[in-house]
Amino acid sequence: MRTRATVAALSGALALSALTVPAAQALDAPGARAAKAQLSPFTATSPAKAMADDAQGDTKITNVTVNGGKDIVVGTSLKKTYTVSVTATDPAGIYDGYAFLWHGTDLKDGVDGAMTPAVDHGTCKTVNATTATCSVTLVADPKSTVYGNILAGRWHVFASAVGKDGDYVTKDTYKSSWVKRASRLTTNASPEPVAKGKTVTVTGALTRANWDTDTYAGYTQQSVQLQFRKTGASSYSTVKTVTSDGHGNLKTTVKATADGTWRYAFAGTSTTSSVTSTGDFLDVK
Template sequence: MRMRAAGTAVIGALALSVLAVPAAQAADGSRGDTKISGVVVNGGKPVVVSATGTKTITVSFTVTDDSGVKWAQGILYHGSDMDHADSAALANTGDKRSVCTEVNATTSTCKATYTLTAGANLINSVAGGWKVWAIAQGNDTDYVKKENAKTFQAQRLSKLTVNASPEPVKKGATLTVTGALTRANWDAGKYSGYSAQSVKLQFRKKGSTSYTTLKTVRSDSRGNLKTTVKASADGYYRYSFAGTSTTPAVSAGGDFVDVK
């Protein structure tokens, strides 16, 4: 079976998180002056993964402690909190901790890569908001633990097509514009229609550099799009989708229509 339960990855993640003493449980906690700040996931961009793809991302943060930084660790997870996570990703380091580089006597930049894989720790039900669980410890054993140090989006790659016909067409005649909005189906390892979504039909007149929205069309149960417009001038028609929390924005390449 290609897809394994995302929960399998979670069990391993939680087991390893216990090794991050004093992180015996997931909830926030601290002792002393250790601080975590400036968490950045994937350069601040959503993590977009194709139907069968793998995405390796970098997570970095700053740790401060008056005695210096001993170690730090981050776990990426999906769920209301770490105790109820239904998927996760551990750092791609041997000990699953971040690699910390000293900036000065009290500050270090801690960084690690993580891998998100369609059909493994990415299944359809976990698309959307993920969180970073993070912990850091100073050389004096002070520590800080954050259950939600940062949020980010894990999204299903989207695709959009367009076709305007007939071509060429007489001025004032009716054009039929079809297309399809699909997105990665991580469970099935293919692209499936994204239904009931509002998609804009846009037009760019020949010689212009910008598109104007003509109308909004709703995708059907299979993600298909279809509408009609009156041909007015030579130019390009495209569909444009604004995106959702689980699926990124996408625009089709313009289809040129010659108006006689």
């Protein structure tokens, strides 16, 4: 495990090191020839990669969207592929946009995880003469980029854009995004069927992905809502809150009042995704 974590962290660091290589970048646009000599923050292969927090001219980033605004949720084996879109504006138009996610305290010296695109340029869609939205694809992989539980939580979003006239802007932390451990939840109401007024025992289990061991394990001491939907009703109502035990198990009792479906719902935390179990129908005689 230590070896895998070290290799993954090193790979992220190497990917980021390319950003510090100063080189001029020619742009295929009017006026770019005169400006290209000033583009030293950009690498030779990507005009939209730059040193952190730098700008030249009047290029502006107006919005960055990660995974459609939703958390990035990763289990123990399957890769999560998602898109980061950078919307930017420049009076001369937008030539390129670029983004990646990184985890740590400082982009230069304190990075312990990174998710970078496999390409050097964003795929840009023109909005109008001055604005474009450029997208890149990133991969969260439990075998490499999210190699341990230490990486669950808030990640920084690096974003940059370059205008057709050679102006540019880059931010090491334009915004934050959440990368979370996937969770699972079960529900079982018994006995089935049950006489009206009798006691119903509702059990379940809350587990979450462990990126250190690539397995699911109990999520302990977490508040989980027990919910009920009476047959014929359109929505669930929360009956009580149950706390998972030292193994992630859930257990509580209620009185049987009517036919309906029981389920548990977990709101999630800063490191773990929200989840709602499949409902368990209970026939009340």
